[in-house]
Amino acid sequence: MSKELIRLQDLCMAYDDEQVLDHLNLYINDQEFLTLLGPSGCGKTTTLRIIGGFVTPTSGDVFFDGVRINDVPPYQRKINTVFQKYALFPHLNVFENVAFGLRLKKVPEKELRQRVMEMLEVVSLKGFENRKPDALSGGQQQRVAIARALVNRPKVLLLDEPLGALDLKLRKDMQIELKKIQQQVGITFIYVTHDQEEALTMSDTIVVMDGGHIQQIGTPEDIYNEPKNAFVADFIGESNIIDGVMPRDKVVKMYGREFACLDGGFAENEPVDVVIRPEDIDIVPVEQGQLVGTVTSVTFKGMQYDIIVDFRGFKWLIQTTDHSPVGARIGVKIDPDGFHIMKKSQYSGMFGDYSSYSEEYDELSDAEALDAEEDTDAQRREDGYAE
Amino acid sequence: MRNKYVAFPYVGWMALFVVAPLIVVVVYALTTRDGSLTLDNFSSMLQYAPVFGRSFFLALLATAICILLGYPMAYYLSRERGWLRRMATMLIMLPMWMNFLLRTYSWVFLLERNGLFNSLLESFGLPKVNIIDTSGAVVLGMVYNFLPFMVLPIYSVIEKIDYRVIEAAQDLGANSAQVFRRVIFPLSLPGVLSGITMVFIPSVSTFVISRLLGGGKELLLGDLIEMQFLGSAYNPHLGSAISLVMMVIVLVCMGIMNRFGEGEEEAMLL
Numbered sequence: 001m002s003k004e005l006i007r008l009q010d011l012c013m014a015y016d017d018e019q020v021l022d023h024l025n026l027y028i029n030d031q032e033f034l035t036l037l038g039p040s041g042c043g044k045t046t047t048l049r050i051i052g053g054f055v056t057p058t059s060g061d062v063f064f065d066g067v068r069i070n071d072v073p074p075y076q077r078k079i080n081t082v083f084q085k086y087a088l089f090p091h092l093n094v095f096e097n098v099a100f101g102l103r104l105k106k107v108p109e110k111e112l113r114q115r116v117m118e119m120l121e122v123v124s125l126k127g128f129e130n131r132k133p134d135a136l137s138g139g140q141q142q143r144v145a146i147a148r149a150l151v152n153r154p155k156v157l158l159l160d161e162p163l164g165a166l167d168l169k170l171r172k173d174m175q176i177e178l179k180k181i182q183q184q185v186g187i188t189f190i191y192v193t194h195d196q197e198e199a200l201t202m203s204d205t206i207v208v209m210d211g212g213h214i215q216q217i218g219t220p221e222d223i224y225n226e227p228k229n230a231f232v233a234d235f236i237g238e239s240n241i242i243d244g245v246m247p248r249d250k251v252v253k254m255y256g257r258e259f260a261c262l263d264g265g266f267a268e269n270e271p272v273d274v275v276i277r278p279e280d281i282d283i284v285p286v287e288q289g290q291l292v293g294t295v296t297s298v299t300f301k302g303m304q305y306d307i308i309v310d311f312r313g314f315k316w317l318i319q320t321t322d323h324s325p326v327g328a329r330i331g332v333k334i335d336p337d338g339f340h341i342m343k344k345s346q347y348s349g350m351f352g353d354y355s356s357y358s359e360e361y362d363e364l365s366d367a368e369a370l371d372a373e374e375d376t377d378a379q380r381r382e383d384g385y386a387e
Numbered sequence: 388m389r390n391k392y393v394a395f396p397y398v399g400w401m402a403l404f405v406v407a408p409l410i411v412v413v414v415y416a417l418t419t420r421d422g423s424l425t426l427d428n429f430s431s432m433l434q435y436a437p438v439f440g441r442s443f444f445l446a447l448l449a450t451a452i453c454i455l456l457g458y459p460m461a462y463y464l465s466r467e468r469g470w471l472r473r474m475a476t477m478l479i480m481l482p483m484w485m486n487f488l489l490r491t492y493s494w495v496f497l498l499e500r501n502g503l504f505n506s507l508l509e510s511f512g513l514p515k516v517n518i519i520d521t522s523g524a525v526v527l528g529m530v531y532n533f534l535p536f537m538v539l540p541i542y543s544v545i546e547k548i549d550y551r552v553i554e555a556a557q558d559l560g561a562n563s564a565q566v567f568r569r570v571i572f573p574l575s576l577p578g579v580l581s582g583i584t585m586v587f588i589p590s591v592s593t594f595v596i597s598r599l600l601g602g603g604k605e606l607l608l609g610d611l612i613e614m615q616f617l618g619s620a621y622n623p624h625l626g627s628a629i630s631l632v633m634m635v636i637v638l639v640c641m642g643i644m645n646r647f648g649e650g651e652e653e654a655m656l657l
Contacts, residue, residue, distance in 0.1 A: 054554055074557040081558045087551035091573045100569070101559035152559065 005030040005188055006051060006156065011060035013046050013212075020046045021057070022212040028190060030155075033182050035191045035199040038209035039235070044192045045160060047209075051190060052081050052158050065155075080149035081158040085165060086141045088133040094120070094144050095129035101152040119151040122181060139170045146181065156188045163198065175201045196236045200224065208232050229342055233275045234351035240281075240316040241352020244274040244341070252341055255291060255312065261339035273342040275352070278306070278319040280338030289331015295324050308354050315354040415627035428628035435611060435629065442608040443636075445522060446590035449529035450537075453586045454579065456530070457537035461578070462571075464538070465545040476542075479535050487532065491599050494528055495519065498600070520602030528596040529586075536585035544578030545571065580644055588637055608633055 006028040013021040021043045028034050036044035049055045050062060053074035062069050069077065080101070089097050095116055096103075102112045120126050123143035133141055142162060149157055159178075163171045179202045182189045193199055199206050200220040208215040208223060208231075216228040227233035230241050244254035249264030252274055266272060286292050293311040304319045309330065316332075324330050419425045464475055482490055497503045498519040505515040518524050548571060556566045594609030603610065608629065615626025 052558060054557075073562075074554070075560045075562055079558075081555070083551050083555055083558075085551065087549060087555040089552060089555070089570060091570075100556070100561075104560040104565060104569075148555075148559065 003030045005065060007063040009061045009063065011050065012058045014058045020212050024214060026207060026214065028188060031186055031188055032204045033179065033189045033191065033202055034205045034207065035193060035203040036207050036209060037193060037196060037199040039194055042209040043212040044209050048158050048160055048190060048192045052079055053077050078154055079156045079158060080152050080154040081160065082145045082149050082162045084160045086145040088141055088144055090133055093130050093132055094125065097133065097144055098147045098151050100148060115151055119147040123147045138166050139174065142166065142174065150185060154187065156190060159189060159191045161193055178202060208235060226340060227275060227342065229345035230273050230347040230351045238278045238317055239352050240276045240278065242274045242314065244272050246270050246272050246341065252339055259290065259334065259339060260336040261341060262336050263341035271344055273344060273348050275340040275342060276334060276338055278317045280334060281318045282333045283318065283320055283322055283324060284331045284333045286329055286331045288333065290333050292329060292331050295326050295328045295330060298324065298326055317354045412627045412630055415624050416631045418624060420624065428624050431625065432628060432632065438606050438608060438611050441605060442591050445526055446587050449526050449590045450583055450587045452530050453534050453537040457534055457582065458541055461538045461541035462545060464542050479538055483535055488595060490532065491528055491596055494531065495599050498524055519600060520604055522605060524600040525597050528600040529590045529593065532596065533586040533589055537582035540581040540585065541575055541578035545575045548574050583644065584641055591637065592633065
């Protein structure tokens with residue numbers, strides 16, 4: 001399982017004078033489901049295209065099974081790709097699309113037929129052999145693209161945002177199905193997406209990228225629970241990120257008061273970023289609260305309410321099943337394991353405040369709501385502390 | 388204003404200048420000079436079978452040459468970027484901005500017995516060659532005049548091929564030759580089909596090119612029809628019949644071809 005299959009070593013990629021990848025190092029194990037996750041322009045697709053052989057890195061090496069493959073053209077690599085928007089051959093029917101790779105390898109007709117039909121069964125598309133791609137739905141085209149790649153029995157399957165064009169329901173189904181297929185065929189999947197939920201659902205390992213750098217590598221649990229910096233914390237899930245200092249181990253100080261936490265190993269009074277996930281915050285009566293703030297906005301999200309609470313001008317997102325009306329003063333309580341402490345990074349101060357990054361929240365993009373907030377902002381600025 | 392009224396002037400135009408003349412042609416083809424119904428016009432056409440044969444043969448030859456010259460050109464153009472492509476496209480279009488007759492006359496000037504080409508040969512001490520007034524000159528004229536109509540549709544179709552489809556083929560193990568044979572060529576066929584239509588039809592019915600470059604010695608369909616209406620053999624009834632038969636043959640050819648090329652309409656819109 002944990003045998004190394006692909007190694008990217010000191011990879012740099014520049015288009016004109018734009019640095020897309022900056023000294024990237026990454027190794028990928030056999031049979032693992034690895035996801036490259038990041039916003040658009042972070043270099044994830046470029047990394048995938050380098051592995052696929054469609055672009056040559058400006059510098060650095062790509063090793064496959066210990067062999068340097070920088071100069072091996074795509075058609076000689078034991079790697080197949082599921083392209084964004086599928087890129088099916090419009091002039092061929094489903095059967096011939098899937099058979100394309102096998103025909104090139106001159107696989108005997110009988111074996112070819114058997115392997116194609118087997119693969120169509122895996123992606124549940126039996127009976128669609130004679131359809132042309134444009135007579136298929138998005139989800140079906142997606143499956144053809146997967147079958148077309150997998151039928152060649154590659155050692156690695158690259159997937160470039162393959163679910164991006166599907167609607168939400170189908171996307172969720174396909175996530176589970178993809179994971180199932182990966183376990184069934186037992187090969188390495190390298191998956192590119194900007195959708196953090198997709199990454200968390202399917203991956204064994206997530207590589208979070210931004211600005212051509214790897215920000216963090218880890219299991220979905222690691223990435224979610226122990227983000228390395230404000231970028232990761234913000235990108236994966238929702239996070240309130242607050243300035244704090246660490247007076248000593250297991251104690252963090254913010255808003256002028258000390259809170260118990262579980263992290264340690266920082267220098268005395270080292271400034272840190274404190275991450276508090278919206279679901280780790282309990283709402284309590286004002287007199288029991290560690291902090292007291294004012295509700296400025298409530299949104300019903302089905303499973304929970306998203307409420308924005310103003311703590312001395314810094315707005316937090318809290319997810320709760322209890323409804324609190326706008327304008328209410330509430331206390332909050334956070335358990336020690338609800339705090340996650342991160343060292344300061346270049347991303348500090350850029351994320352995690354739900355008033356300045358309101359575009360993340362559609363209910364705040366409403367101009368009226370913003371105006372109303374500004375009016376009341378000044379008076380609520382005083383309300384941050386619990387006395 | 389409702390949309391359909393906008394089309395009325397054009398519909399009127401079509402009715403007046405396309406449908407009505409067509410009816411006149413059909414009526415003429417089925418009648419004699421004194422107005423009685425007859426099929427003689429069609430049966431007497433048999434004597435002109437060689438003209439039909441020659442016309443279709445020369446037009447096919449010109450079309451084939453256009454494909455052989457035009458396809459690589461179109462392929463190259465679609466791959467090229469920037470000024471080179473703009474330049475090449477312009478050079479292809481340039482002759483079309485000149486009058487058709489003028490272009491063909493200039494070939495007469497180049498190819499005639501004492502024309503530019505032969506003078507050149509002579510100055511090198513080589514013997515003169517007879518090009519003008521041959522079938523070869525007619526085919527040359529057709530290719531020269533109609534080549535852009537082959538290049539442009541093919542070019543526009545190849546250019547629209549999604550590069551990801553090409554990458555997908557490479558990804559599945561196809562080298563450049565295989566990518567071309569299995570993906571690019573099949574996907575460019577609609578362009579080729581509309582190129583064939585746009586070269587073959589004017590070639591098979593031309594009379595200017597055969598008159599000027601063929602010297603009128605070898606009759607083509609266009610000449611034959613023209614003769615029936617304006618020339619010595621004045622017989623509009625026979626002329627109409629020949630036109631009608633030619634139209635039917637062309638329609639049948641196109642119909643057969645289009646069955647092989649779905650998505651043709653798109654290319655035809657060019």
